[in-house]
Amino acid sequence: MPFSPVEQLEVPLQKVNITDAFWLEYQRLVKDVVVPYQWLALNDEVADAEPSHAIENFRIAAGRSDGEFYGMVFQDSDVAKWLEAVGYLLAKSADPALEKTADEVIELIGEVQQPDGYLNTYFTVKEPQQRWSNLAECHELYCAGHLIEAGVAYAQATGKTRLLEIVCKLADHIARVFGPGEQQLHGYPGHPEVELALMRLYEATGERRYLELTRYFVEQRGTQPHFYDIEYEKRGKTSHWNTYGPAWMVKDKAYSQAHLPIALQQTAIGHAVRFVYLYAGVAHLARLSQDQEKRDICQRLWQNMTQRQMYITGSIGSQSSGEAFSSDYDLPNDTAYTETCASIGLMMFANRMLQMGADSQYADVMERALYNTVLAGMALDGKHFFYVNPLEVHPVSIPFNHLYDHVKPVRQRWFGCACCPPNIARLLASLGHYIYTQRPEGIDINLYIGSDAEIQIGEQRLHLRQSGGYPWQDRVLIEIDCDCPLAATIALRLPDWCADPQISLNGTPLQVAPQVQRGYLRLTRQWCSGDRLELTLPMPITRVKGNPLLRHVAGKVAIQRGPLVYCLEQADNGSELHNLQLPADAPFSLLAGKGMLSGKTLLQASGLRISASDAAQQPLYRFNPAPAEMQPQTLTFVPYFTWANRGEGEMRVWVDEK
Amino acid sequence: MPFSPVEQLEVPLQKVNITDAFWLEYQRLVKDVVVPYQWLALNDEVADAEPSHAIENFRIAAGRSDGEFYGMVFQDSDVAKWLEAVGYLLAKSADPALEKTADEVIELIGEVQQPDGYLNTYFTVKEPQQRWSNLAECHELYCAGHLIEAGVAYAQATGKTRLLEIVCKLADHIARVFGPGEQQLHGYPGHPEVELALMRLYEATGERRYLELTRYFVEQRGTQPHFYDIEYEKRGKTSHWNTYGPAWMVKDKAYSQAHLPIALQQTAIGHAVRFVYLYAGVAHLARLSQDQEKRDICQRLWQNMTQRQMYITGSIGSQSSGEAFSSDYDLPNDTAYTETCASIGLMMFANRMLQMGADSQYADVMERALYNTVLAGMALDGKHFFYVNPLEVHPVSIPFNHLYDHVKPVRQRWFGCACCPPNIARLLASLGHYIYTQRPEGIDINLYIGSDAEIQIGEQRLHLRQSGGYPWQDRVLIEIDCDCPLAATIALRLPDWCADPQISLNGTPLQVAPQVQRGYLRLTRQWCSGDRLELTLPMPITRVKGNPLLRHVAGKVAIQRGPLVYCLEQADNGSELHNLQLPADAPFSLLAGKGMLSGKTLLQASGLRISASDAAQQPLYRFNPAPAEMQPQTLTFVPYFTWANRGEGEMRVWVDEK
Structure with a gap:
């Protein structure tokens, strides 16, 4: 197995230790509560929850069990998200029992994979003849994407490449099925996700074909004649979802951001999770293919989303119908849908924009989404979850007004469509990926989360220790340990909410304004062990x-x-x-x-x-x-x-x- | 044909001449624009409107045309409402051409009537074996009710009893089908309307069995075992409407106010039009059967509706889903459904409460609904209509947010489901029924609408002439012409919005407060021709x-x-x-x-x-x-x-x- 990763701008999780009491508690919840609970849920061992059947679907598809597929067409993704979270946990601390369980699941997944690389329990069990016949509605590429992300995470965590091999075989199968060739399908996913996953696979393996496949999906999207219509005709106009009318997901192409080629899209539109997943992938592609046009598209849509259609809590997707954006400045508080997963996707998009160049507008939104909507998605006990995050709730009105059908006044145990809880788990377990951006010349500090990080700058090693009482207290201490002297730039984000940040180096105040570029305070100097930066971010109300x-x-x-x-x-x-x-x-x-x-x-x-x-x-x-x-x-x-x-x-x- | 009417408390339209410029314009619009336009619509002769097919359905059912039924299951009611409006117009002024057309329609309707009295084009043409098999969903009694109202109106206007005979035969058929007998159906309408219609038929004919049939429908409603479930099982669980899920109209019994017997109902609930139609019928029944318990029920539900669930514009039914009430104090402005028909039904309910005893709370709401929502339902040109009457509209947001799917920012020409425009027409054409309530001892003036009215008080005749510039000006002049002296009480409503009403008789101010009972200023005296009451209702902003x-x-x-x-x-x-x-x-x-x-x-x-x-x-x-x-x-x-x-x-x- 070739494994020559492209240099990543995320600091590997093994190199970031979160030490912050605020976040250690969340890490603990994910490890001790969410991931174990999710495992029980995936195996239908939670008494008071809707059955998941997700593991059983794999067992049936592998021929180990008899039975019928049960659940959503994207049920596989719950297993993938769990494995991805497990990968992140194992990167931080050994857990032989958990790793054994995960390895067994990976073996099971391997058994489900078809000789040609295809891997999806729904179609394998239920509609083997209908593979790749309904991209618009049926989430095959979405599930593949999540599995690819799990494969990357698990390999990076454990060094074990079994799942990575499986997902490479799957990705190679996809690359044969899709493309411009006459015998290939000229399609792309209804629910984007595989784009960002393939970019991660490219980073993990160095295999350029995964980047090219992403490019194909991204550039093919929204072109005419429209693929969703072509496949709809071809399969005899059958439809998987009829929630809002026959084949609505095929017809309402903006729902999937497939109404136009991305170069022509002007506003954040459609299903909010799809939107941010898609553009996270596009941003990742833009960076690794040095594609300024795609970067411009991302910036334009980012601007529309965050300056016209985002709630103050960093949440997006204001309407329940279609879990979708509405239009500029249309942000009702009590009927807001604002799915937890959409804010997680927003963080993923933001992080990729940051990787193209430090600019605090992205980190500000990432932080806003994290500390408000993403954290709100999970109860303080780690056992209850919100899908929907309105900014105003009047519980006694909810049962009587269908405007509020989607609103829960208290968090729920689990969901039949269980996208949000495992998404929170994998986000929190991989939080180390968001705190820093490492660059050839130094490091950007995007989030003030107490942590030790070790990065390579050229041949040299830089160790940062961040501490402080964020988000409650205004002081952030950054202690340096490095091979002295080390020429590097340490860039500290100055949050949008902070009017008067102050900085001192080894007790000596430094001027802030002259060194600020795009909202980052850039300190370029020869660093030595023992250097102490003290950033004060006054937090008046x-x-x-x-x-x-x-x-x-x-x-x-x-x-x-x-x-x-x-x-x-x-x-x-x-x-x-x-x-x-x-x-x-x-x-x-x-x-x-x-x-x-x-x-x-x-x-x-x-x-x-x-x-x-x-x-x-x-x-x-x-x-x-x-x-x-x-x-x-x-x-x-x-x-x-x-x-x-x-x-x-x-x-x-x-x-x-x- | 027996025709010994019960004494009515409405002044017959022939005895009320509206003389008020404000309202004459509306009368003109109804006569010259709405009713002719509606006739074209019923005959599918409006180029830019959805087809109605309503007359053609009758022609097909009568065997005059070949073809299929088209339209809503309640399409017949559009013809009935048109005929009812025509009746009201003919009561006011002769129009031989219109009367000839109406008579031809009545003959057509007669041809559709089955030998046993049954009359409904949908079931006759489309499902002749399924008569009376789906009361919860299929509007047969609703259509019958509208036809009965038309029959009463047309007979009272023209003296011609052909349609009255038809509807009596229909009502007698219904009375054979429904009732407590073993061979009878123990059902009642999903959409109330027949109750108030049967009470009008009782008033018009003096036939007590129509009152008893109303009582059966009203008292049977919501009892267990539930009739909707029984008929649902009996017909093999088929469902006519699946808008919100399979057989939702059967299951959500509160939608039709059939969740409980009316004696146990505590709040305005469900489909707003059904609610006010039902309780208009119950109030009518309560009065003519001297049933204090039913009057108390009406008062209790009136209170809940008007003091917890009514908009300032006199509109009701705050949610689009189910065109329904929500709950106490839950009145969003921009997503309000507030159907025009619901405010018309509210006026009908109010008028019947007034007939049980002058109390300005009913007339205040009746006036509020009339001058605000009902009038808003029709454009000033008489050609465009609102179904939905929100209190706040932001047009540029409407196309992008499904919260607003039901909201139109401008009035529309006509509707496939054309309930509101003909309802406005029949309400405005019968406005004379709402202005006054005549009583053995005198007359109540509920609405200040310039008009001449002639009533009998015992053996004596009282002629009132109301004038003034209402609703723009604060002075109402009431001139009396009568057999002198005439002992009578003239009761003038003092509107809730008026803090300081003043009254003079023949130029001499009278004290107001001592003579006020339940919001009506009751003037009891010997009246003589030439008496002039001048009511001043100061209208500060x-x-x-x-x-x-x-x-x-x-x-x-x-x-x-x-x-x-x-x-x-x-x-x-x-x-x-x-x-x-x-x-x-x-x-x-x-x-x-x-x-x-x-x-x-x-x-x-x-x-x-x-x-x-x-x-x-x-x-x-x-x-x-x-x-x-x-x-x-x-x-x-x-x-x-x-x-x-x-x-x-x-x-x-x-x-x-x-």
Whole structure:
């Protein structure tokens, strides 16, 4: 097996040790709770959860069991995401029992692989004659992509190449099936994912054909005559999904970002997860093929997405129907879909944009998505999950209004369509990939997460030790250990929310402004062991206002401190949160969280409540009433990511400003 | 044919002449535009509209044409509503050509009637074996109800009883099919309507069996074992509608207000039109059977509906899914469904509550629904219609967000499911039924609509002439002409929006307060010809505030003058209406409308606009920004019912208050 990786800009997980209490707890949850629980779920051993059948599907496809395929057409991807997360865990610490289990799953997967390399349990068990007949709807390439990612992660973690060999054989099969040749299919996935996976496979193996296959998928996308129509006709107009009408997924091509070639796409559109997965792949391809045009496309669409269609919590995809973007400045709070997976994909896209060149706009969004929506996707116990992350919830209205059918007021145990929980697991387990970007001339620090990182700069070794109390405290200490002297650039991101960052080197303040490029403070010098950088990112409570074109937040304010967006919860503030007002000049104080929220910093301010006593006995409308009676009330804000950990209750991020 | 009507509390249309310029224009539109247009539509002679096929369905069912049934299962009701409107028109003025056409339609209908009295083109043509097999879903009784209403109206207008005979034969057939007997079906309609129609038939004929049939339908409703389940099993679980899943209309019994017996129902629930049609029938039954328990049920549900679930525009049914109520205090403005027909049904329910006893809470809502939502349902040209009446519209967002799939930013020509336009026509053509309630001891004036009315009080005749410039002007003049002296009570509704009504008799002011009962000013005296009552209902601009439990209008204000709710439109105020603020103390002035709005009174106030210049170039979120720059802007408010008559643009009723 050739294994000559392309130089990666991510620091290998083995070289990044997270030491930060905040994140160690999440790492622990993933290792001790999420991944074991997920394993039980994949094997249908969780009593109160919908069955997954995912492992059993592989056993059936391998001929080890009799039975029928059960689950979504993309059920295989849950096994792949689990294996990928396991790979990341094993990269950090040995776990022979877990590794043995994973190796057994890999063997099982190997048995399912067909002699020609094809690998998919749904089609193998259920519709063996229909392979590759429904790219628009049936997720074969999506599942392949996740398996490829698992193969890469597992090989990088363990050095074992069995799964990597399997996925290379699968990728080679795909490369034979798809392409411009007369006998090849001129198609591409309905649900992008394989693009970014193939780019990772290229990085892991150095095999240029995987990059070329990505390029084919990306450049073929949205061309005419349209492949989705061609295959639809060819298979006799059958359809796998009819949720919104016959073959809607074939017809609504923007849903899959296949309405136009990517060069002509102007706005973030369609299914939000597909969008960010696709453009993460395109960005990865742009960097490794030095394709400025594709980079420009990524930048243009990034701009539209983050400057017109993103919530303050770093979430995207405002509508439930199609789990999709809507249009510029259309961001309702209470009906928001804003899938956890979409924010994970947003981080993947952001990270690849960063790898093309340090620019804090990407890291700012990556951080915003991580600390708010991605973390909100999982309960503090690691056992309950949100798919959907609205910015305002009024639980008593949910059961009676179909607008809220997708909204859960508390996190759920698991899901039949289990995309988000394992996605959170693999993201958190691979967080080391997002903290730093290593470059020939030095290192970018994208996220302030306490960690030790070791990187090679040319022939030399640079060891960074980051510490501090982020996201609660404003001081970040970076200690250097290296072969002295080491000429290198250490670039520190200056977050968008921080008005006045300060830096000192070995106790001596440095000027910030002259050394800032695209939001990174770039320190180029001869570094020596013992050098200490102290970055101070003052975290006053920040009032965030929406662009005047955001009609859903007119007259409202959101509260942020550091990277954390805060919200009001009924548990602290009583019900009818819409009757609370925050005066424009109200001073804030910090408050240490207790109970479930211990270790978290809460915020308090003197606010007002419109009196609603006796309101249920009052008329629905009043004519020329006296000004509303206002009562002073202390408003308690909790970090958005911690909401709904204390039972069911109202929540809102955007608060009326008085 | 026996025809010994029960004494009606509605003044017959022949005895009420509307003389009011405001309403004469609507009467003219109905007569000259809507009814003729509707006739063309029913005959598929409107080029740019969806075909109706409704007349052709009758021709096919009568054996005059070959072909297939086309349209909704309730397509017959469009013909019935047209005939009912024609009846009302003919009651007011002769139109031999129209009457001839109507008589021909009635003959056609007669030919469709089966020997046993059954009458429905869908089942006769398409599923003759399936009659009465699917009450929950298939609208047979609903269509029968509309035909019965037409028969009553046409007989009362023309004295011709052919259609009345047909519908009596149909009603008698229904009375044989349904009832407690062993061989009878123990069912009731999925879509209520036949109840109120049968009560009208009872009033028109004096035949008590129609009242008893109504009582059967009403009391059988929601009992166990559930009839919808029984018939569903019996017909082999087939389903006519699968919009929201298999047989959802059978399963979601609250959709049809059939989840519980009405005595146990506590809240307005389910499909809003069904709800108000049902309870209009129940109220009618309660009055004519002196059933206090049913009256109490109506009052309880009326209270819930109007004090928890009604918009300021007198519209109901806040959600698109199921065209239904949601729950208490859940009234979103931009996604509101608020069907025109539901407000028409609300007026019908209100009028029947009034007939049980003058109480201004019913007339206030009736007026609110009429002057705002019902009128808004039709364009000022009489040719375009709204089904859906949201209180806030942002047209550029509509095509991209499925939340707004049901919202049209401008009125449409006609509809495939054409319930609302003919419903508006029959309501406006029968408006005389709503203005007055006649009682043995006098008359209640519910609505201030310029008109001459003649009523009998015992053996004596009372002629009232109402005039004034309502809803624009505050003076209502009531002139009496009668056999002198006439002992009678004239009761004048004092509207909820009017803080300081004044009254004079022959120039002498009378005290108001001591003579008010349940919101009606009751003047009991010996009346003589030449008596002049002058009622002044001062119409200052009123600021309306929502109950503090209405989260969607927190911090906002609506503007009302007289019975009219006003709104902001983009045509007068520019786009991004959410950036407009109305200071709490801003004085208002009146402004005469021009162009399309000539004759209408507009309102203006000095408001503020949050500057959004260059906003598209600004970031999506800003941290601790300087206070928003506010520019003074004159805010122009137009009556809600006139919105969207000047092209597509934003609209909002609830405005941010500064």
